[in-house]
Amino acid sequence: MRVLVVEDDAKIASFVVRGLKQAGYAADHAPDGETGLALAESTDYDAAIVDVMLPKLDGISLVKRLRAARKTIPVLILSAKSSVDDRIRGLQSGGDDYLTKPFAFSELLARIHALIRRATQSPEATRLTGGDVTLDLVTREVTCAGRPVELQPREFTLLAFLLRHVGRPVSKTMILEHVWDYSFDPQTNVVDVVVSRLRAKIDPDHRRLETVRGVGYIFRPHG
Amino acid sequence: MAKELDAATPLAGPRSWSGRDRRLRQSLAFRLAVQYALVFALASALMFSVLYWMLASAWDARERGALERRAEDFAGGFNNGGVPGVIARITNETSSDTRALFVRLTRPDNLIMYTKWPDDWIESQVQQLVPGISITHNVLRIPQDKARDYTIVSRPLPNGWMLHVGRLMDSPAVFLAPLRRAFAVVGAGALFLSIAAGTILAWRATRPLRAVSETARRILDTGDLAARVPGATGRGELAELVRQLNTLLDKNAAHVRVLRETLDNLAHDLRTPLTRLRGTAELALQSGGDPAEARSALADCVDESDRVLHLLEALLDISAAEAGALKLNLDRLDLRSLVERAADLYREVAEEKHIAVLIDAPDPVEVGADAIRLGQAVNNLLDNALKYTPDGGKVVLWARTEPGSAVLAVRDNGPGVPLPEREAIFRRLYRGDSSRSQRGLGLGLSLVKAIVEAHGGTVSVGDAPGTGAEFTMRIPVR
Numbered sequence: 001m002r003v004l005v006v007e008d009d010a011k012i013a014s015f016v017v018r019g020l021k022q023a024g025y026a027a028d029h030a031p032d033g034e035t036g037l038a039l040a041e042s043t044d045y046d047a048a049i050v051d052v053m054l055p056k057l058d059g060i061s062l063v064k065r066l067r068a069a070r071k072t073i074p075v076l077i078l079s080a081k082s083s084v085d086d087r088i089r090g091l092q093s094g095g096d097d098y099l100t101k102p103f104a105f106s107e108l109l110a111r112i113h114a115l116i117r118r119a120t121q122s123p124e125a126t127r128l129t130g131g132d133v134t135l136d137l138v139t140r141e142v143t144c145a146g147r148p149v150e151l152q153p154r155e156f157t158l159l160a161f162l163l164r165h166v167g168r169p170v171s172k173t174m175i176l177e178h179v180w181d182y183s184f185d186p187q188t189n190v191v192d193v194v195v196s197r198l199r200a201k202i203d204p205d206h207r208r209l210e211t212v213r214g215v216g217y218i219f220r221p222h223g
Numbered sequence: 224m225a226k227e228l229d230a231a232t233p234l235a236g237p238r239s240w241s242g243r244d245r246r247l248r249q250s251l252a253f254r255l256a257v258q259y260a261l262v263f264a265l266a267s268a269l270m271f272s273v274l275y276w277m278l279a280s281a282w283d284a285r286e287r288g289a290l291e292r293r294a295e296d297f298a299g300g301f302n303n304g305g306v307p308g309v310i311a312r313i314t315n316e317t318s319s320d321t322r323a324l325f326v327r328l329t330r331p332d333n334l335i336m337y338t339k340w341p342d343d344w345i346e347s348q349v350q351q352l353v354p355g356i357s358i359t360h361n362v363l364r365i366p367q368d369k370a371r372d373y374t375i376v377s378r379p380l381p382n383g384w385m386l387h388v389g390r391l392m393d394s395p396a397v398f399l400a401p402l403r404r405a406f407a408v409v410g411a412g413a414l415f416l417s418i419a420a421g422t423i424l425a426w427r428a429t430r431p432l433r434a435v436s437e438t439a440r441r442i443l444d445t446g447d448l449a450a451r452v453p454g455a456t457g458r459g460e461l462a463e464l465v466r467q468l469n470t471l472l473d474k475n476a477a478h479v480r481v482l483r484e485t486l487d488n489l490a491h492d493l494r495t496p497l498t499r500l501r502g503t504a505e506l507a508l509q510s511g512g513d514p515a516e517a518r519s520a521l522a523d524c525v526d527e528s529d530r531v532l533h534l535l536e537a538l539l540d541i542s543a544a545e546a547g548a549l550k551l552n553l554d555r556l557d558l559r560s561l562v563e564r565a566a567d568l569y570r571e572v573a574e575e576k577h578i579a580v581l582i583d584a585p586d587p588v589e590v591g592a593d594a595i596r597l598g599q600a601v602n603n604l605l606d607n608a609l610k611y612t613p614d615g616g617k618v619v620l621w622a623r624t625e626p627g628s629a630v631l632a633v634r635d636n637g638p639g640v641p642l643p644e645r646e647a648i649f650r651r652l653y654r655g656d657s658s659r660s661q662r663g664l665g666l667g668l669s670l671v672k673a674i675v676e677a678h679g680g681t682v683s684v685g686d687a688p689g690t691g692a693e694f695t696m697r698i699p700v701r
Contacts, residue, residue: 085550085552102528102532104525154570154571180568182568188568188569188572188602188606189572190568190569190571190572193571193572193575194571197571197575213519213522213523213525213526214521214522214524214525214526214529215525
């Protein structure tokens with residue numbers, strides 16, 4: 001797995017590249033848009049992380065030119081701008097995901113992982129599992145340690161999302177995006193509420209659904 | 224910096240006495256007065272010249288007429304008695320006037336038959352001229368000196384004889400000298416007076432301009448935003464200018480005040496979490512190095528920095544909305560869809576508190592609005608209602624189309640909002656008294672207000688039917 005990091009801030013670039021390498025990815029760094037474009041066109045990357053504000057060629061234009069050249073490489077756009085308009089602009093230019101600075105590295109990693117999986121994976125299985133928890137997307141049956149569990153629709157969607165990211169932390173923002181279909185953070189504690197309900201049903205002994213402080217939640221296979 | 228500004232702006236100027244002098248000379252008032260005085264002086268000079276010329280010619284005509292009458296009289300004497308007749312007429316009249324007369328008779332062959340020289344005539348001067356004169360002009364004037372002219376009237380007599388009658392006459396230049404002097408003196412005085420009075424009048428008339436410049440300089444120099452231009456009570460263009468400028472200054476001061484308050488609040492609100500953050504980090508540094516404790520401290524730091532970030536973003540949103548810089552993507556939408564989405568978002572939160580969220584909106588409520596922004600406002604109103612409604616309570620989301628506006632009301636059966644707090648709860652970073660205080664940024668309602676007002680609408684709070692609070696937003700429908 002090879003990831004291209006196009007970021008002009010040396011500090012951010014170095015911690016992202018180091019983090020990616022620790023997580024088992026190969027990572028290349030381009031300090032400006034033109035270098036980034038040249039690298040992306042000549043090398044076969046599995047994903048690219050592109051900052052919006054770049055010298056020589058800005059990130060949005062870079063992505064547009066990549067798409068114009070029929071490069072389907074998944075792109076995560078990084079930006080200091082958090083407004084909904086900027087997010088929409090970033091996604092319309094051909095970006096596949098959008099993350100606002102400052103960000104938690106684990107969230108960046110989770111999103112990159114999801115992007116690569118989405119781009120490479122064969123059609124999803126109808127049955128998701130995480131340790132002793134199983135979820136059937138078709139029959140909507142959920143079992144925990146062999147016993148059936150009754151879940152409300154939103155709890156079900158949340159569990160499905162967590163099971164797709166087993167062993168990797170997901171942020172509240174990611175949950176809001178995928179479970180509530182909110183493209184911005186409505187600044188509420190709804191995620192905590194639903195997570196604690198789900199926890200009560202599938203993880204009464206607090207071994208599967210962990211809170212990662214400062215990041216979000218992680219589902220650990222158990223049993 | 225201030226010096227540069229002085230040089231760059233004509234409003235400001237040096238304040239020394241010599242500077243004051245220069246200021247006077249450069250002042251609009253002085254220049255106006257001088258220009259008008261010059262025009263006035265030119266016009267007066269022209270008028271005086273015409274008057275002078277008319278006076279001089281009238282005087283001349285009169286004197287000449289008198290001389291011609293004498294010549295006529297003597298001609299009569301000649302007709303009756305020849306040369307002796309003329310002499311008889313001359314000697315008959317012994318008046319001083321006659322004594323001053325020059326009389327001469329010439330024959331057709333230009334031989335002088337009679338001459339009478341007055342005492343004050345200098346013969347040599349006239350001698351050269353008169354004998355050879357072929358008289359073509361009726362009247363001849365020859366200057367004797369600067370002050371007087373010889374004036375000689377020629378009158379043809381029968382049989383080719385010629386009669387010359389002359390007299391020394393004051394030249395008009397001498398006669399009118401006092402008039403000229405008077406004009407010079409009075410004119411100079413008037414010119415000086417008109418410049419002085421004109422300057423004073425113009426100086427007074429342009430006082431508002433100087434007041435404006437003075438005020439501008441004071442604000443530039445001292446940053447005193449409370450400075451206002453005096454003299455706004457009058458009528459006319461300048462008073463209007465002063466009033467408009469003062470209004471402008473008022474608005475600016477209000478904006479600056481709001482900005483300063485926001486910054487103060489922001490600084491205060493950033494200080495608290497930043498202090499906690501710093502304290503947590505410092506404590507973790509000092510403690511023995513227990514990894515678990517250090518991790519927990521780091522997590523606290525991340526939480527706090529997230530809180531700071533959210534606060535900052537919410538404040539920026541509010542500021543943008545209040546400054547009219549919030550970009551709205553207006554669409555026609557049904558307010559009910561926003562209400563349903565909000566109820567859906569908060570379903571689990573409401574369930575946890577056993578609060579029933581009811582939607583009372585039987586008909587579509589069409590409105591032109593930014594779905595995301597207005598959705599945020601609706602969410603915040605519901606969030607607020609859920610926070611202040613006790614367990615087992617009820618929240619009603621009520622939406623109707625009223626004439627000219629789309630109305631959304633969020634009613635709860637909580638404690639309601641006390642009258643004195645109803646304005647304040649929409650202020651940024653305001654949190655109700657401690658008994659009601661909940662964890663939160665204190666920005667939810669001010670964001671609602673900013674968003675609704677960016678849509679041209681209003682938001683208010685009142686009593687719900689029965690008990691509790693009712694928040695109402697009205698968005699105008701065009």
